């Protein structure tokens with residue numbers, strides 16, 4: 001990818017398939033399990049020996065379980081290599097299972113627009129091991145909020161993320177990670193305590209100048225707001 | 238009523254055939270207030286869609302004097318909270334209510350705004366009456382526009398019966414400075430107790 005932000009080359013879906021490729025069509029009668037493996041899996045196997053722990057096809061989509069230590073290299077290669085060109089990260093999320101012995105999975109959904117391919121990468125985090133995986137923010141800038149959401153909901157730390165804060169819950173939220181299985185549906189605190197903590201937050205002070213995109217208009221703001229933003233004050237608890 | 242004789246009004250300016258009426262000041266002021274409410278929609282979810290239907294031409298809340306929707310709390314006297322309010326939005330709703338000048342009223346539209354509705358979970362306020370005072374609750378998920386109109390007419394009746402001499406109606410509600418709550422924590426816990434199916438859903442899976 002060129003770092004020159006002025007040059008822009010449109011991505012044309014299917015452009016790498018050649019002119020006599022079949023027109024895209026909605027697949028019919030897809031089997032639940034089994035079917036053709038995405039050819040990318042063999043390419044990963046060839047490139048990173050031993051990095052692929054498991055690969056299956058479910059509902060026609062390929063899922064690859066990758067070695068935790070090498071997932072960043074794999075994704076970097078999938079993105080950069082012209083024979084793969086996975087240039088779109090559509091989701092980063094995690095799965096925890098009801099069976100608490102089962103490891104937590106961190107999931108990346110990658111899409112290659114030029115080759116019209118989809119692949120799902122997974123990393124298993126065994127219970128009791130530190131919950132951190134490398135951030136792919138340096139490869140896909142769009143991973144920023146996806147990883148923040150995943151951190152917010154599951155407590156997974158993305159190493160190398162530039163600004164890993166809660167996204168959906170407020171920053172000072174103290175009850176834990178809502179999508180974890182040990183999280184009670186109604187939260188850990190009583191309703192009055194939850195409300196007290198929520199109301200203690202100052203809705204204006206939570207954002208930095210940059211987030212409000214008002215850095216230019218900063219001088220025109222009221223003095224008290226300027227002071228709050230300047231000191232980076234984050235009120236609430 | 239006092240028995241002292243009223244001063245004779247000077248009607249010499251009025252010619253004999255101009256119509257005039259006498260009424261109570263309360264009735265006159267309330268008549269003006271209730272027929273020119275300026276609603277501020279605080280629409281956060283699906284109920285807001287139904288509010289839009291109520292505001293659009295078919296149901297047309299302008300017929301009830303709400304010609305002007307205010308999208309700034311500072312020029313509104315009726316807050317219509319349409320939709321669920323998550324905890325993260327609670328301080329915002331409180332701030333908007335405090336920005337509205339007196340006299341002001343509030344309609345809580347729909348099950349979610351009134352009780353948390355089906356969202357009996359970690360993220361949703363169980364009834365906005367724990368944040369701001371509410372005058373009329375409109376039930377339904379979502380309420381039909383007729384339901385909202387009925388709620389508005391109930392509010393108009395309430396406004397019509399207010400007395401200007403009762404200053405307590407216009408008291409600004411001051412939350413307790415340490416906890417920011419304006420009703421006791423035990424009351425909040427009580428009104429947000431789980432009920433119905435959700436009693437069994439305290440823990441997910443474990």
Ligand code: SF4
Pocket residue numbers: 282283284285319320321346347348349350354377378379380
């Ligand atoms: S009461 Fe029903 S329609 Fe209204 S916000 Fe809640 S879920 Fe949506």
